[in-house]
Amino acid sequence: MAGELPTKPEAAKSPTPKVFNCPSCGAGVLIRAQGLTVSVACRACGSVIDAANENYQVLSTAAKNLKIEPLIPLGQRGKLHGATWEVIGFMKRSDGSGAYTWSEYLLFNPLKGFRWLTEFDGHWNYVVQTKEKPGSETAVAAIGSDRSVAKALGKTYQLFHKGTAKVTFVVGEFYWRVKVDEKVDVEDYVAPPEILSCEKSKDEVVWSVGEYVAPDTVRTAFQIAKPMPVQTGVAPNQPSTISSVAPVIGKYWGTFIAIVIALQFFAMISAKNEEVYRGDFVYRVNDTEKQKVTPQFELKHGMTNVDFKLSSPVQNNWLEIEADLVNDQTGETYEFEQGVEYYSGSDSDGYWTEGSQVGHATLSAIPAGLYHLNIQATGPASNPWSTGVQPAEQGYSITVTRDVLTWGNFLWSLALLSIFPAFVWWRSRSFEQSRWSTSDFSPYWSQSEED
Numbered sequence: 001m002a003g004e005l006p007t008k009p010e011a012a013k014s015p016t017p018k019v020f021n022c023p024s025c026g027a028g029v030l031i032r033a034q035g036l037t038v039s040v041a042c043r044a045c046g047s048v049i050d051a052a053n054e055n056y057q058v059l060s061t062a063a064k065n066l067k068i069e070p071l072i073p074l075g076q077r078g079k080l081h082g083a084t085w086e087v088i089g090f091m092k093r094s095d096g097s098g099a100y101t102w103s104e105y106l107l108f109n110p111l112k113g114f115r116w117l118t119e120f121d122g123h124w125n126y127v128v129q130t131k132e133k134p135g136s137e138t139a140v141a142a143i144g145s146d147r148s149v150a151k152a153l154g155k156t157y158q159l160f161h162k163g164t165a166k167v168t169f170v171v172g173e174f175y176w177r178v179k180v181d182e183k184v185d186v187e188d189y190v191a192p193p194e195i196l197s198c199e200k201s202k203d204e205v206v207w208s209v210g211e212y213v214a215p216d217t218v219r220t221a222f223q224i225a226k227p228m229p230v231q232t233g234v235a236p237n238q239p240s241t242i243s244s245v246a247p248v249i250g251k252y253w254g255t256f257i258a259i260v261i262a263l264q265f266f267a268m269i270s271a272k273n274e275e276v277y278r279g280d281f282v283y284r285v286n287d288t289e290k291q292k293v294t295p296q297f298e299l300k301h302g303m304t305n306v307d308f309k310l311s312s313p314v315q316n317n318w319l320e321i322e323a324d325l326v327n328d329q330t331g332e333t334y335e336f337e338q339g340v341e342y343y344s345g346s347d348s349d350g351y352w353t354e355g356s357q358v359g360h361a362t363l364s365a366i367p368a369g370l371y372h373l374n375i376q377a378t379g380p381a382s383n384p385w386s387t388g389v390q391p392a393e394q395g396y397s398i399t400v401t402r403d404v405l406t407w408g409n410f411l412w413s414l415a416l417l418s419i420f421p422a423f424v425w426w427r428s429r430s431f432e433q434s435r436w437s438t439s440d441f442s443p444y445w446s447q448s449e450e451d
Contacts, residue, residue: 022047031173032075032088033108040173041089043074048170048179068092071119071226072105074172078222080117080126080213083109087117087222089172096164106174114175117218118210122231123238124218125195125210148441150189150196153209157189157196159441160236165199188236192435195237212237234434243428253421257414264410272301272403283319283377283394294373296328299366299402306366307404310338310359312396317341317380318355319394324374325363336361340396362406373398 018031027044031037031051040051046067070090072078077086089106102120109115116127130152150157167182189196193212198205212235215228277297299306312319320339327333338361344353379394429444436442 022049024049030075032086033110033173033175036108036114036175037088037173038175039177039179041170041178043171046169046171048177050177051173068169068171070103070105070171071229072117072222072224076222078218080107080115080217080221083112085109085115085117087172089174090170091167091174091178092169093165094168096166098166101168106172116208116210117213119229121233121235122215122229123235124213124215125235125237126213127197127208127210130196130207130209150187152196152207155191155194157191157194158443159187160190160195160436160439161186161188162440190237192237192243193239210237212239233438234431236435236439238435240428240431240435242424243431246424246428249421249424253417256417260410260413260417264407268405271405272304273401273405274300274403275399275401277373277400278397280395280397281375281377283379283396284392285379290376292373292375292377294375294398296370296372297400298370299368301368301403303365303367304403305362305364305406307401308336308338308361308363309399309401310340310361310396311399312340312357312394314340314342314357314394316343316345317394319377319379319396321375321377321396321398323376323398325366326372326374327367328370328372330369334363334366336363362404362408366402373400 018034019028020031021027022029022042022045024047025042025045027042029040029042029049031040037051039048041048070087072087072090074087074090077084079085085107086109087105088108091104091106092101093104094101100120102118105117105119107115107117116125118125118127148159150159163186165184165186167178167180170178170180184199184201186200187198195210195212197208197210199208200206215231218224219228276299277294279294281292306325308323308325310319310321318339318341320337322337323335325334325336338359340357340359341355342353342357343355344351346352375398377394377396433442433444436444
């Protein structure tokens with residue numbers, strides 16, 4: 001897309017189309033933007049003709065057997081960005097290696113001048129040259145620099161590609177003397193949905209800004225009946241719907257997380273941690289009184305949670321209790337189980353331990369009232385499959401505390417609140433990794449790059 005947009009007053013007038021015979025093959029050649037077109041490629045033989053010279057000198061001839069039919073025919077009109085455009089030129093270009101090729105359509109409107117419509121791997125861009133030239137503080141960096149970002153038009157663009165673009169086929173008319181095998185150095189910077197491109201030849205440097213256009217928009221605008229090119233991968237400046245909503249979701253997520261943390265902090269400073277009962281017991285295998293009944297204790301100050309701490313100095317052993325918290329006034333019963341186990345020893349890696357001699361069980365929303373506990377303990381000595389010498393008896397204690405700080409609901413709230421934001425983050429990151437997978441300047445680490 002070398003060359004500059006016309007700035008002369010006559011460029012705003014409606015040019016009169018002109019037809020002449022191709023000096024190479026004699027076929028009729030139509031110039032739609034007369035006075036603005038510098039070169040035109042014959043549709044019949046592909047020769048590029050100097051349209052600015054009245055003698056219509058042939059600038060170059062087309063390669064033999066190279067015939068490409070544009071998806072949008074020359075002369076086709078369509079409405080994009082609020083204006084009607086006519087396709088007057090088409091070219092195919094490739095990168096320096098020839099591995100990547102893309103199509104470029106030159107659009108013309110007598111009042112607005114020239115625009116470009118490009119297609120690569122089924123992705124389309126509507127392109128216009130920038131009026132702002134490199135060199136000012138807000139302009140982009142000069143081509144060939146080591147900068148990884150470019151600032152222009154009030155935005156920051158990230159470097160996506162550096163390389164060479166070569167013309168492989170042309171047809172129609174252009175506002176510069178285009179020819180097959182013409183090469184320019186290119187740089188592309190992206191800030192979806194825009195792409196900022198620089199093309200540098202030995203004569204000039206041209207900057208342009210492209211905006212991603214949905215294929216259906218192009219199809220409808222130019223009434224394309226043929227199948228559209230199949231989309232492959234993610235385009236450098238293709239917008240992501242999920243990436244656009246990610247900041248909003250992140251903002252709400254941060255707000256809710258802050259609320260949950262504030263509530264947990266309030267619970268931390270307001271928890272009473274009031275001990276209402278503590279009792280010591282002994283578990284014996286042959287004890288005829290299997291169930292222990294505690295003295296009555298009172299839970300005051302309304303409904304709250306109640307923590308039951310089981311402690312026992314077990315050593316390479318375990319102990320478990322089944323208990324009922326019984327309301328002496330209503331007869332309502334709340335059941336819970338809790339166990340402790342602790343093992344230690346030495347091996348080739350040194351001393352090791354496993355388990356704990358203390359365990360907690362918490363019941364939520366227990367109303368105030370008078371209560372007692374029915375406790376039944378079991379241990380390994382009552383297990384017929386246990387081995388080794390077991391103690392004849394095992395002491396344990398139970399401590400009852402009301403209104404304690406708990407972390408379970410807090411952690412579950414954090415986890416549940418983070419599920420959807422985490423999914424959005426993952427989808428957004430996956431989309432961006434796909435976008436940058438074809439770039440040599442990807443900000444995302446990959447195993448292939450490490451290798």
